[in-house]
Amino acid sequence: MPFNKILVILGCSILLFTAKAQAAPAAKAPCTLTVPPNALSAQGLATPYELAGGCKQSDPNTQSFVEATILDPATGELFAYSPLVITKGTKPAIAPVVPTLPANAIVGIWFGTNADNLQLVDVKGSLKQAKCVNGLGNSIFGQFASCNGAGFFAAAQKQAKIPQLGNAKDGTTCPTVRSFAVIDQDQSDNVNTQYLQVGETTAQDTADNRKKLGKKAKVINNGSDNALLTAFLDPAIGCTPFLVSALDDPGAKRATLGTDELQASLQGAPVALIPANDPMVLVNGKQNLNKINAYRKEVGQTLAATLKDADPKTYCQNFAKVAPPVIQSQKGLTIKGTTPDPATGNNLFTFLGARFANSFGADGLNCEGLLGFKSPITPVLNGKGVAIDLKFANNNNNQNNKQNNKQNNNQKNGQANANQNTTQTANNNTSQKNNNKQNNNQKNGQANANQNTTQTANNNTSQKNNNKQNNNEKDNQKNKQNNNQKNGQANANQNTTQTANNNASQKNNNNQNNKKNNNQNNKQNNNQKNGQANANKQTANNNTSQKNTN
Template structure:
């Protein structure tokens, strides 16, 4: 469902989509963050765009990061104009550090929710459903391996995807991997050439489940995320939200699919089959004819059964890794523990299953520094009992 033009809504971010957004020229035209409510220099209000391109002739992918700038400014360095394949199929995914982002401009093939006043919040998509449809048709042809297998981790277990109950949170499959460079109040694409040219800059990123898996967890446990060549510079491979979701189609059951209780798919704070399916289309998940087939209870049961044991099983590998949010947790392990405990409450799993979280954390000045596991879990053939894991040390 395409959006109609949005009207002003206090507290919302409005992002203007350029003309012909799926063309090379459109991809290289900066997206404009409208004045008034949001500012791209504010870390809590930044908005990101990510394009994934599929060539149906060669059955290959590429990734490009359209630039977002503030209204009334110019790029610090003009975006690279990508060279697109002749029959390129382009999909666009949006993520925000703000509470919400509403698309305006050339949005005929975009989905931001059910309407401009009933949006998903931090995410949006343009051309996503068509993109996934073309990719899966090519994959089923059997002539080439379009989507690679997910592989195995350091323990010989299947690598996690964005649909693995061990790493999902209250609203899975959201936000993008795109980063940008900032110098003053101007912005540029995050390429090696631009870093060298700007010399002094800040590189900033979207708070993203996709980046968490592909950029932080996968390297720690020796997994290989699905990446494709950058169309901004040679010899650089990039991950993307679309590639992660395609990779997740290779995962075996149980598979975490967006439940009806996900905050991003609620309409007026109530479950909505239309909004749930609209979101699922944007991230390549199967649609459901009835809400009970996206049961919050089933989701919570699998979350409880799988996540605590899985996080504990990779604790040694992630305890020494940096936290993606140092104001929340002091390393990747404590971040994952805090994230699980918060999601357990935010998804109302405590009320649905009538039990407390199997993971709790100790905090210092609001930052998680220890993780406590309260259930015995069978991991890799051995039974591991509840333990306490410190931020600086693994016991």
């Protein structure tokens, strides 16, 4: 994907953050990256990867990155190392550090690029040797690739020491890269690695190299959810990322894709996992279960048994439900935070909102199309197109009731709904609930139900009268009515006499036309002009309660 280069000052270091634009996995020929032999060994890690295919490390739009996480199986301790990428035909500005690996170390390697696509290139069987996964067959992921990612996570999930998430300043649980408040249209891609660039050459970003190269070196990096979380969001809301010792920079600690995904295994529900409509797991524009699982396996995520387990609509529903309230509630913290991209938002708060809106839209996950409503967050832009504020929709947790409710198109003025559930036993109390929902045009008409019940001792009676009415029901009635009843009313009289320990339940459903006059053939009180006549006769020990809801 195309990227925009952003320089950000953080403490004493300079971070070059690149903000992701929209995905187009098949738009251009991929950059190529040659994987050295024995890539998982100490010498292999210290051997530079060569970038080619028309791509250069001096071009912000094609810069590519490699990141390794190492597990010591004896102790469960993790380490970070950043293999160097150089442009083919150049030499490193400073030779990479050869790491000292733990005995029987388990190494996982991940790749990221600022270009649209990255194709790994084999050297004497290096891809098979390092168990590299670039996609599914000839269908590459795009910006992502991995070597032994699945093997690393299989071991680390059992042996690694993973810190708890902790709480943010607002008391909420700290987010992870699998939080719907953090993800975008293509989660779990790209890496935290940074390099030092000097002209056409590069070097590892270490304290020693920064000192040697001085001001002529600038930091370049790979825009990612990982960098957003660990370098921007966590500091703003008071959270601490999972940091491990760097084998190429003594004394330094770093977060990696590996550590981010491991800690994300502690993420509470709902958990964001690679969805079927992620651009990187499509094959010729179509969803593919095998490619989804090939990607998920390389980042330590639960595999999908069917495409339903990676359902894009469910993913979008969670995205819409979780992210907007979090972004809105943490405004007081993030509005003071540094924006990763000043061209997108003027602070971290507006950046997060604009990023959400872009991912939610048709050019991202197309949640608008899947859910049937526009983004719950609308960025307020200045004349340069930069978000300077956010507007939040207040439509039932940012969803406009088009989800989970089956409605008819003609339900504009209401519908009568009646739910009847009655359980009765002898010597119980009797309750009556009348739920009446009426249309706007019912000004003078009313359904009257008269029920007379005579019961003996310890007898319980329950009656429920439910009236269902619809604007369009002009000629159809569920109850027997005379054809000449134009100005009359449907009256249902029910008389029930029951003996001890019997249960009586009566349900009357009356459907009426809009313009009905109040003519009643039942016994009514003189003052009941537009009301209802209800008469209840009760005998000893009989309890009757009536609730009329209109």
